[in-house]
Amino acid sequence: MRIGGVEAGGTKFVLGVADLDGQILSRTQLPTTMPEATLALSREWLTDQAGPTGLAAIGIGTFGPADINPASSTYGDITTTPKPGWQGAHVRAAFLDLAPVVTFDTDVAMAGLGEAQSGAGRDVDSLIYATIGTGIGAAFVKNGVPQSGYTHAEMGHFPVAQDKAADPYTGYCPYHGNCLEGLAAGPSIIDRWGVPLSELPEDHPGHQIIADYIAQFCRTVMLGFAPERIVLGGGVMKTPGLIERVVETTERHIAGYAVPPGASWREYIVTPQCGDDAGLVGALAHARGQLPR
Template identity: 45%
Template sequence: MLVGAIEAGGTKFVCAVSDEQLEIKERVSIPTTTPEETMKAVFAFFDQYELSAIGIGSFGPIDVNPQSETYGYITSTPKVAWQNYPFLLKVKERYNIPVGWTTDVNAAAYGEIKKGAARGKSSCIYITVGTGIGGGVVIDNHVIHGYGHPELGHILVRRHPEDEYAGTCPFHGDCLEGLAAGPAIEKRFGLKGQELDESHTAWDIEAYYLAQAMMNYTLVLSPEMIVLGGGVMKQAQLFPLIYKHYEQLMNGYVATPKLESYIVPCGLKDNAGITGCLLLALDEWHKTN
C-alpha cells in the first residue's frame, strides 16, 4: 500500500509517497506560485502512483470545520492567489480516496508526537518560528480542531522594555508573530537572524517573547512537551535564554518537567510536517478499511 503527503507551505509544496512503514519512495519540492501552476505539478507527481490515501497539511488559515460551507478551503491567507481556494475538494476530485486535512503545523505536531521529540507522550505543542509563527496541538494523541484551528502565533504578548519596534503582522501589528518571527528580527535590526552574532541583544528580546508564549501555552493547555522548530529556532543560543525568561515569568506558579526536557528542539528537523502528513494519510485509510 502506498500513501501520499502534501506539506503545503507558503514558499514550497513538499510532496511525498511512502509505504505503510513510512519508507519514502519519492519526494519532490514544488514552488508555491498560483494554485493552477502549483497543483498541476502536484497532480503530475501523484498521478504516477496508485495511492490508497493522502494527508494534507496546509498553510492557512484554513477551514477545518466539516459543518462549514467552506470546509477544506484555504481562507484568509496573505497569499492573495490562494484566498478561498478549495484545496481539499480539488484533491478529492482528482483522487477518489480518503484524504486527511489539517494545518501544516498540526501535521508537524502529529509527526513529532508519533516519530519525533515527543514520541511516547500523549500531548504536545509544536511551534514553528520562521517567516511566520504557527503552532499545532495534539492532545490524547489527537490533533486539535474546534470551530477552527489553533493560531498560536497571534497571541498578544507584553513588549520587551528595550523594544520599540511596531511589529510586522498585517492583522495585529505587535502580536507574537509580529514581534518575534524572522522578518521582525530583520526589520528591527537591519540584518537577517543568521547574520547576527550569538551575543546580540536580538536574541534576548526574541527569547523574552517566546518565553511568554511558552508560559501561556503551559497555563492554557498544560502539554507534556513543547517542541520548537523553524528557521529561527536553529539558533541554539535561544533555548537557554528562553528557559531563563520562562522561569522568571512563571515564578514557580505551576510545575513542569525540567525545562531542558520540556521545551525542546524539533526532533524530526525539516521532516516533521511531511511525516505528520503521511501519518494522517494512514489514519484516514484505517478509518475506512
C-alpha cells in the same frame, strides 16, 4: 498501495509518497507560486509516484488560515491568508480524484502530529508544537490527534508584553501589529535589524528580545493547555543558543508556578527530532490513520 503526503507551505510544497507502514519511498519539493500552477504540479508528481495500484489516501497540511471543519461547505480551502492569490484556494479539492481518502489540516498541526508519533513527543501523550519562522503557528496534539474548536488555533497571534524602551518596533503583522508573530517571526527580525537572528552578533540585544517573546508564548501555552512537552521548530529556532535562552526565560516567567512534573526544563521545552520532515511525516500519518483497519 501507497499513501501520499502534502505539506503545503507558504514558500514551498513538500510532497512525499510512503508505503502503508509510513516508510517514505520518494519525496520532492516545489516552490509555492500561484494556486493553479502549484496544485497542478503537485497532482502530477503524486500521480507519477502512486505506483500501479494508486494511492489509498492523501494527507494534506496547509498554511492558513484554512477551513478544517469537515461539515463546512468550504472545508479544505484556504481562507483569510495574507498570501496573494491564495485566499479561497480549493487545496483539498484539487486532490480528491487521486485517492478515496483525502485528509486536511494545518501544516503546523501535521508537523505536531509528526513529532508526536515519530519525534520529540513519542514518550508523552500531549504536546504543543510551534513553528517560528516566516510566520508563527502552533498546535496542541493529544493522544495522537491535533485538537481544534470551531477552527484551528491561531496561537501565533497571541498578544505579548513588549518593552517599548528595549524594542520600540511597531510590529510586522498586517492584522495585529505587535502580536507574537508580528514581533518574533523571521520577517519582523529582518525588518528591524536587517538580518536574520542567526546573523546578529552574539551580544546583540535582539537575541534576548526574541527569546523573551517566545518564552511568553511558552508560559501562555503551559498555563492554558498544560502540555507534557513543548516542541519549538522553524527557521528562527535554528539560531544557536536560542533554545537555551527560551528555556531559561520561560523558567523565570513561570516563577515556580505550574512547573512540569518529572522532567528538567531542558527536557520539557525542546527542538524537533523530525527536522524539516515533521510536516510531511505528520501528513502521511494523518492519512494512514484514516484507512480502514
